[in-house]
Amino acid sequence: MASTPNGLYIGEGGASGDNAGKLFRWNDVDTLVEVAPQYETERGIYALVLFNEKIYGGTRDDGELLEWNGANAWVQVAQQLNAQEVIMCLRVFNGKVYGGTFDSVDGGRLFEWNGADAWVEKAFSLDNEDYILDLVELGGKLYGSTSSLGGRLYEWNGTNAWVQVAPLLDGQVTARTLAVLNGKIYCGTQQGGRLFEWNGTNAWVQVAPQLNSQTHIWGLVNFNGELYAGTQPGGRLFKWNGTNAWVQMAGQSGTNTAVLGLTEHDGKLYGGQYDLLEWNGVDAWVVKATMPDIGTIRCLVSVEGLEEGGSGSGILFFGHNF
Numbered sequence: 001m002a003s004t005p006n007g008l009y010i011g012e013g014g015a016s017g018d019n020a021g022k023l024f025r026w027n028d029v030d031t032l033v034e035v036a037p038q039y040e041t042e043r044g045i046y047a048l049v050l051f052n053e054k055i056y057g058g059t060r061d062d063g064e065l066l067e068w069n070g071a072n073a074w075v076q077v078a079q080q081l082n083a084q085e086v087i088m089c090l091r092v093f094n095g096k097v098y099g100g101t102f103d104s105v106d107g108g109r110l111f112e113w114n115g116a117d118a119w120v121e122k123a124f125s126l127d128n129e130d131y132i133l134d135l136v137e138l139g140g141k142l143y144g145s146t147s148s149l150g151g152r153l154y155e156w157n158g159t160n161a162w163v164q165v166a167p168l169l170d171g172q173v174t175a176r177t178l179a180v181l182n183g184k185i186y187c188g189t190q191q192g193g194r195l196f197e198w199n200g201t202n203a204w205v206q207v208a209p210q211l212n213s214q215t216h217i218w219g220l221v222n223f224n225g226e227l228y229a230g231t232q233p234g235g236r237l238f239k240w241n242g243t244n245a246w247v248q249m250a251g252q253s254g255t256n257t258a259v260l261g262l263t264e265h266d267g268k269l270y271g272g273q274y275d276l277l278e279w280n281g282v283d284a285w286v287v288k289a290t291m292p293d294i295g296t297i298r299c300l301v302s303v304e305g306l307e308e309g310g311s312g313s314g315i316l317f318f319g320h321n322f
Helices: none
Strands: 007-013 023-026 032-036 044-051 054-060 065-068 074-078 086-093 096-102 110-113 119-123 131-138 141-147 153-156 162-166 175-181 184-189 195-198 204-208 216-223 226-232 237-240 246-250 260-265 268-272 275-279 285-290 296-303
Touching: 007 054, 007 260, 044 096, 044 296, 074 110, 086 141, 119 153, 131 175, 131 184, 141 175, 175 216, 175 226, 184 216, 216 268, 226 260, 268 296
Parallel strands: 044 086, 086 131, 216 260, 260 296
Antiparallel strands: 007 023, 007 044, 007 296, 023 032, 044 054, 054 065, 054 086, 065 074, 086 096, 096 110, 096 131, 110 119, 131 141, 141 153, 153 162, 175 184, 184 195, 195 204, 216 226, 226 237, 237 246, 260 268, 268 275, 275 285
């Protein structure tokens, strides 16, 4: 039997000071069911990933790694390391779990889980960047996007350091989210809601400007061979036209001013903030469930096909509310 039941899982974040950090599972109809309460005093689950048929969560305020026991609780599998406050993103790479970190002093590190009980640091902060906001794999290498000063793209050297492969472009100091499409890395930005493409060597290239005053691209997903993005402050869904522009595919739904955790599940796109939203495939969001707690949706992970012996699919999201 699989360790994790199939389904769509939600990691809870919260406003500053909130006691969040729960794990919910959608019942596939209209309800989010709590399957793990807050772990100790951790105030948010900021990233989720599926690894070896188990769900793992990265936390705020102590940058821990938690493993869901498959029933009703989080179990700590890595304590805080080097005073890093938040695990902003998680990625499975070469059979191991990696995390990108935040800390206001020498953050922006890369951690590797030892598979048992601890983080191991694999890259220190570079150029005073405090955040590693997202991680993607391309061509057998691991890449991270940054924030604080430069909105840069880093490549891990495979041993102990980050190497810059794209500097700041046009004032977009927050490289919020990454995705891979047709063998290229793309980045959604925060200050101007733009889409950048990495030239494969040393620079970002803008391939879509801001649309409809949306300043944040919170999530970027390769869905059916096209790039989709969740936005803020209008909670919209954008699709890249493949050349030079965003196209709006859904407007704001209710009070959801942001679409966080954009994820594919069972052939459909999901995201949300106060509600779990499902895209109708044409032009609108459909509310499928409402968060039952004080927190908000911060990240989603889809678990599919485990009973049939598959490895499942894990799509992670990262975010912060500092």
